[in-house]
Amino acid sequence: VVINNGVDTRRFSSMQCAITPKSLIMVSRFAASKDQETLIRAMRYLDEDVVLRLVGDGDNLEHCKQVAVDEEVSDRVEFLGARSDIAELVSESYIGVQSSNWEGFGLTAVELMAAGKPVIASDVDGLRQIVEGAGVIFDRGNAEVLSREISRLLSDQEYYSMVAAACRHRALMYDISLMGEKYKSVYDGLA
DSSP states (O other): OOOOOOOOOHHSSSSOOOOOOOEEEEEEETTTTTTHHHHHHHHTHHHHEEEEEEEOOOOTTHHHHHHHHTTOOGGGGGEEEEEEEEEHHHHHHHHHHHEEEEOOOOOHHHHHHTTOOOOEEESSTHHHHHHHHTTTEOOTTHHHHHHHHHHHHHHOHHHHHHHHHHHHHHHGBHHEEEEHHHHHHHHHHHH
């Protein structure tokens, strides 16, 4: 029996903060499985008024800070560290990105979608199953393709609204209440 992880979608959907225009967010630890580097490199191809906020801590943090310097985008990339106000930070953001080398389950992607953000994710197992058909999938590690997908969402309001609505709807499939019901059903079946 497979039971997907669940997210408190109401927590993310009910948060109402002023949105920072042209802001991107990625919430992930800085580890080998994550790929903040591709997102940082994509910033080089985006307009100067696009900002990126990276939330998390980990072994690859210093390397990613150096990549931002090397790509000459460090003035537009904010490293926010480990935070407890994720729902607020997501609510303030315009687009959510989940760039990964591999994933078990894209919990952060679901949180971003629950907040009504259009999500762009790497085409890897664990993200593809959650995001494909609702959000946008890009080839893992391809900064140019990622930047084009971001630019399309930034420049086409109708497309942005369509993807955001599809993401919001998809997130409901991963609501924590459904996870609880499925566990209960399995336990009831054992009795």
